[in-house]
Amino acid sequence: MTELGKxxxxxxxxKSEIARKxxxxxxxxxxxxxxxxxxxxxxxxxxxSLALDISxxxxxxxxxxxxxxxx
Numbered sequence: 486m487t488e489l490g491k492x493x494x495x496x497x498x499x500k501s502e503i504a505r506k507x508x509x510x511x512x513x514x515x516x517x518x519x520x521x522x523x524x525x526x527x528x529x530x531x532x533x534s535l536a537l538d539i540s541x542x543x544x545x546x547x548x549x550x551x552x553x554x555x556x
Contacts, residue, residue, distance in 0.1 A: 488548045489525065489533075490518030498537065512543040 486494070493500065500518070504511040509529055516523050525548070534541040 487518055487523070492544065492547050493518055496537070503533060503536045506536040509533070517524055 492498075500514045502513055504514055507529075509532060515527070517525055517529070523538075530544060531540075531541050534544050537544070
């Protein structure tokens with residue numbers, strides 16, 4: 486499960502509702518939730534945050550907050 490999938494599960498997100506609101510297909514949302522190799526586009530991230538009525542920064546930090554700069 487990806488960080489997005491964990492976020493959806495933790496928040497009890499209805500992916501069908503997100504798909505309807507954003508125009509992102511349910512299959513794409515499932516892929517983003519399950520496959521670690523699948524990359525999310527900035528536009529998708531923004532649309533998901535709008536559909537969840539949260540700041541894009543909140544979801545961005547949840548998904549990528551563990552990334553650090555190389556020394």
